[in-house]
Amino acid sequence: MSAEQEPARARRSERARSAILAATAELVSEVPYPRLTIEAIAARAGVGKQTIYRWWPSRGSVVFDAILELSGGPEGSGLPDTGDIAADLRLFLRSTVAEMAEPRFDGFLRALYVEIQQDPALAEGYRTQLLEPQRRVVRDRLQRGVEAGQLRDDVDLELAVDLLVGPVQMRWSLGLSGLTEDYADALLDLVLAALVTR
Structure with missing residues (x-):
C-alpha cells in the first residue's frame, strides 16, 4: 500500500x-x-x-465501546474540586442520578448489565475500564477532602465510595423510582454525617 x-x-x-x-x-x-x-x-x-x-468479538463489546463513547470515557464525568467537598459531592451525585434516569443512558446500562452476566471477559473490561476508574475519581476527591481537614482522617475511602454510589446503583438496578436531586441530596447528607470532621 x-x-x-x-x-x-x-x-x-x-x-x-x-x-x-x-x-x-x-x-x-x-x-x-x-x-x-x-x-x-x-x-x-x-x-x-x-x-x-x-x-469487536461480540454484540456486548460493541455496546461497551458505545457506552464509553457516550460517557466520554472511564473518567468522562470527573469530579469538580472547588475546595468545598460537600458542594462537589452534591454536584457529582445529582449528575449521577440525572444520568442514570436519562432513558438513553439507562438503556445502555441495562444492555451492558445483560452482557456482563454472560461474558467474563466483558465483565472484566467493565470493571477495569469503566467501574474502577470511576471509583478512583471519587476516591481521589474524598482523599483530598481528608487532606484538607474536611473529612475524618480515619475514613475508609473504599467504604465511603460504596456509601456514596452503592445506594444509587442499587435503586437503579431494582428499577425503583425516586432517582431525583432530592434523593441525591438526602443520601449525601446522611453520608456526610458519618464522614465529616467533628
Whole structure:
C-alpha cells in the first residue's frame, strides 16, 4: 500500500467505527435489547457484519465501546474540586442520578448489565475500564477532602465510595423510582454525617 493510500484507509476505518458506535447508540434507545443484533447494527451503520467483527468479538463489546463513547470515557464525568467537598459531592451525585434516569443512558446500562452476566471477559473490561476508574475519581476527591481537614482522617475511602454510589446503583438496578436531586441530596447528607470532621 502506498503512503497516500494509508491515511485514506485510516480515515475510512475511523468513519466506519464512528458509524458503528453511533448506530449502536441509536438502536439501544429504539429497539428491545434482543433485537439489537450485529446485523441490525451493520445495516444501520451501512457496513458489512465482517467490518464489525474485525474490531469487536461480540454484540456486548460493541455496546461497551458505545457506552464509553457516550460517557466520554472511564473518567468522562470527573469530579469538580472547588475546595468545598460537600458542594462537589452534591454536584457529582445529582449528575449521577440525572444520568442514570436519562432513558438513553439507562438503556445502555441495562444492555451492558445483560452482557456482563454472560461474558467474563466483558465483565472484566467493565470493571477495569469503566467501574474502577470511576471509583478512583471519587476516591481521589474524598482523599483530598481528608487532606484538607474536611473529612475524618480515619475514613475508609473504599467504604465511603460504596456509601456514596452503592445506594444509587442499587435503586437503579431494582428499577425503583425516586432517582431525583432530592434523593441525591438526602443520601449525601446522611453520608456526610458519618464522614465529616467533628
